[in-house]
Amino acid sequence: MPLQVSGEVLSVRRVGAYQLLTVIAPGIPELTRPGHFLAVQVGGPESSMLLRRAFAIYDVKDRGVYGGTVEFVFAVHGKGTAWLSSRRPQDRLDVVGPLGTPFRLPTTPVQAALVGGGYGSAPLLPLAGALRGRGCRVDIVLGAGSADRLFGQLDAKRTAASLVVTTDDGSTGQRGRVSDVLPEVLEKNRTDVVYACGPMPMLRAVAQQCAERGIPCQVAVEESMACGIGVCMTCVLPVLGSDGRTRMVRSCVEGPVFLAERVRWEDIGTVPADTVGAPVRP
Amino acid sequence: MTDLTTILAGVRFPNPVFTASGCAAAGRELDQFFDVTSLGAVVTKSIMLDARSGRATPRMAETPSGMLNSIGLQGPGIDAFLDHDLAWLAQRGARAVVSIAGSSVEDYARLASRLRGRPGLSMIEVNISCPNVEDRGQVFACDPRASSGVLSAVRKNTPAEIPVFAKLSPDVTDIVAIAAACVDAGADGLSLINTLLGMVIDTTTMRPALAGVTGGLSGPAIRPVAVRCVWQVHQAMPDVPLLGMGGIRTGSDALEFLLAGASAVSVGTTVFGDPTAPMRILGELTQELSDRGIARLRDVIGLAHRPAQPHVPEDPDPVGDVPAARRSS
Numbered sequence: 103m104p105l106q107v108s109g110e111v112l113s114v115r116r117v118g119a120y121q122l123l124t125v126i127a128p129g130i131p132e133l134t135r136p137g138h139f140l141a142v143q144v145g146g147p148e149s150s151m152l153l154r155r156a157f158a159i160y161d162v163k164d165r166g167v168y169g170g171t172v173e174f175v176f177a178v179h180g181k182g183t184a185w186l187s188s189r190r191p192q193d194r195l196d197v198v199g200p201l202g203t204p205f206r207l208p209t210t211p212v213q214a215a216l217v218g219g220g221y222g223s224a225p226l227l228p229l230a231g232a233l234r235g236r237g238c239r240v241d242i243v244l245g246a247g248s249a250d251r252l253f254g255q256l257d258a259k260r261t262a263a264s265l266v267v268t269t270d271d272g273s274t275g276q277r278g279r280v281s282d283v284l285p286e287v288l289e290k291n292r293t294d295v296v297y298a299c300g301p302m303p304m305l306r307a308v309a310q311q312c313a314e315r316g317i318p319c320q321v322a323v324e325e326s327m328a329c330g331i332g333v334c335m336t337c338v339l340p341v342l343g344s345d346g347r348t349r350m351v352r353s354c355v356e357g358p359v360f361l362a363e364r365v366r367w368e369d370i371g372t373v374p375a376d377t378v379g380a381p382v383r384p
Numbered sequence: 385m386t387d388l389t390t391i392l393a394g395v396r397f398p399n400p401v402f403t404a405s406g407c408a409a410a411g412r413e414l415d416q417f418f419d420v421t422s423l424g425a426v427v428t429k430s431i432m433l434d435a436r437s438g439r440a441t442p443r444m445a446e447t448p449s450g451m452l453n454s455i456g457l458q459g460p461g462i463d464a465f466l467d468h469d470l471a472w473l474a475q476r477g478a479r480a481v482v483s484i485a486g487s488s489v490e491d492y493a494r495l496a497s498r499l500r501g502r503p504g505l506s507m508i509e510v511n512i513s514c515p516n517v518e519d520r521g522q523v524f525a526c527d528p529r530a531s532s533g534v535l536s537a538v539r540k541n542t543p544a545e546i547p548v549f550a551k552l553s554p555d556v557t558d559i560v561a562i563a564a565a566c567v568d569a570g571a572d573g574l575s576l577i578n579t580l581l582g583m584v585i586d587t588t589t590m591r592p593a594l595a596g597v598t599g600g601l602s603g604p605a606i607r608p609v610a611v612r613c614v615w616q617v618h619q620a621m622p623d624v625p626l627l628g629m630g631g632i633r634t635g636s637d638a639l640e641f642l643l644a645g646a647s648a649v650s651v652g653t654t655v656f657g658d659p660t661a662p663m664r665i666l667g668e669l670t671q672e673l674s675d676r677g678i679a680r681l682r683d684v685i686g687l688a689h690r691p692a693q694p695h696v697p698e699d700p701d702p703v704g705d706v707p708a709a710r711r712s713s
Contacts, residue, residue, distance in 0.1 A: 327444075379437040
C-alpha cells in the first residue's frame with residue numbers, strides 16, 4: 103500500500119556525476135523492499151511540470167532522529183531533475199511510495215550476482231544487504247561510462263564477497279562493459295541467481311548471458327512513466343505471461359522488477375504481432 | 385453545510401467531483417490513496433468489445449502545463465472489464481460511469497447491451513472522440529451524422545434510467561453543432577472535452593517524441609479551451625446536463641467549469657501527478673462555495689451566463705488577486 107507524503111528534504115548531496123537526495127517521509131521506510139521505487143513531484147504546486155519523476159529507492163531508515171527517511175539517486179537530465187538538485191534542507195517534497203513490485207528474494211542461501219549500470223546500482227545495494235541477511239553469497243559487478251558515473255562502489259566493496267568494476271573509458275576498473283566481465287564472474291562463483299538494474303541495452307545483454315547459462319535473472323527496468331501508480335498506461339512493455347501469451351504490461355505495477363526471460367527484449371518499443379489485442383495487420 | 389448534490393439527467397450524485405476516463409483505470413489503484421466511494425463517481429477507462437494492446441511506446445510526452453498521451457485505448461475487453469472491474473466497483477459501493485469506445489456503430493450498440501442491468505452502473509459515457517486512432521484523429525465526434533448514429537444506437541440499447549452522455553472532441557469547427565446532433569439522437573448529456581490532437585518533436589533525436597506520432601493533449605494547458613466549450617454548449621442548450629473536464633487542478637478550476645454550465649466535473653491528468661487530487665479538489669471546491677456564501681452547489685451551475693450584478697465592495701481591503709470576483713451571494 104503506497105503512501106503520499108509531503109516530506110521534508112534532509113539533504114541533497116553530489117556523488118560523482120549524480121545527486122543523492124534524502125527526504126523525511128514517515129511511513130514509507132517500513133513498507134519499502136529492495137526494488138521499490140518512489141514517484142516525486144517536481145517544480146512545486148504551481149509548476150508547469152505535471153508529472154512525477156520515478157526513482158529507485160536506495161536507502162531507507164525507519165527510525166532515528168528524523169523519523170523515517172528515504173534516499174534516492176538521480177542524474178540531472180532536464181528541468182525536473184535540475185529543480186530537484188536545487189532543493190535545500192527543510193524544503194517540502196511530495197513523494198509517493200513505495201511503488202512497484204520489488205525483487206523477489208530466494209528462500210534458501212544461494213550464490214547471487216548483482217549487476218548495476220550507472221546509478222542502477224542504487225536498488226541493488228540494499229538488495230545485497232537483504233541477500234546477505236539470508237545467508238547468500240553476493241558478488242557485485244558495477245559498470246558505467248566513466249569513474250564519476252559509478253555509484254556505490256564503497257558500499258558494494260563492504261557488502262560483496264567480490265566486486266568487479268568496468269568503465270567504458272577505462273578511468274577506473276576494467277575498460278569495457280559489464281557484459282564483458284559477467285560470464286567470468288558467473289562461472290568463477292557458480293552463480294545461482296542474477297539481479298540487474300541499469301539501462302535497457304545493458305539489461306538485455308545481461309538477460310541474454312543468463313539465459314544462455316540457464317541462470318534465473320531478475321531485472322529492474324527503466325521506462326518513462328507519467329503516474330507511477332498504474333493508471334496512465336504509458337510505461338508498458340511486451341512481457342510474456344505465465345500462460346505464454348504476450349501482453350503490454352505496466353512497468354510501474356507489474357514491474358519494475360521482471361523475470362528477465364519473460365521480457366521480450368528485442369520487441370521493446372513495439373507491439374509484437376502476437377500480443378493479446380494487437381492490431382490486426384492487413 | 386454546503387449541499388454538494390448534483391443531478392445528471394435524473395441520476396443523483398452526492399458530489400460533483402468525478403475521475404476522468406483514462407486517468408483512473410477502474411478506480412482500484414486510486415482506492416489505495418483515498419476511498420473511491422467518496423467520489424461523485426468513478427469514470428472508467430474507455431472499454432472496447434475485445435482486448436486491445438494499445439500503441440507502441442513512447443506513449444507520453446510532458447508539455448508545458450500538460451502532457452501528450454498516445455495510449456491507443458489499451459484494455460482487457462468488455463467481458464474481463466465486467467467481471468473484474470465493474471464487479472469490483474459495485475462490490476466496493478462506488479458509483480461507476482462506464483466509458484465505452486468502438487470502431488463501428490455496431491460495436492457501441494453491443495457494448496451498451498453488455499452493460500444492461502449491471503450492478504454499479506450509474507451512467508454511460510460514450511467516447512466518440514479518442515484521438516489516438518488511425519485517420520488523423522478523424523473520429524465520430526468530428527461529424528454530426530456519425531455522432532448521431534452512435535448515440536442513437538447506444539440510447540436504444542440502454543435502459544431509460546441509465547443516462548447516456550456523449551464525450552466530444554474540441555477539435556471541431558462548431559462544437560455546438562456536434563452537441564446538438566448527439567442530443568437529437570438521444571444523448572441525455574454531454575462530456576466536454578476530450579483531449580486535443582497534438583504533437584511534439586524531440587529535438588535531440590529530431591523525430592516525433594511519440595511512437596504514434598500524434599497524441600492527445602491534456603492538463604491545465606487546455607483548460608480555457610474546455611471552459612469555452614462548456615460555455616458555448618450550455619449557452620445553446622441550457623437544459624442539457626454537462627460533465628466538464630480539461631485541466632482541472634484546484635477547487636477554483638472546478639468552480640470555473642460549474643459557472644460555465646457544467647453540473648459535475650472530471651479530474652483527469654492532475655491525478656497522474658497527485659493521486660489524492662480528487663479529494664483535495666472536492667475539499668477546495670466546498671471551501672470556495674462556502675467562502676462565497678453559496679449553500680447549494682446547483683445554484684452556481686451556469687451562473688456566469690447571468691448578467692453581472694454591480695458590486696461595490698463593502699470591505700475596503702478585498703481579499704484575493706481579483707477583488708471584483710468576490711461576491712457576497
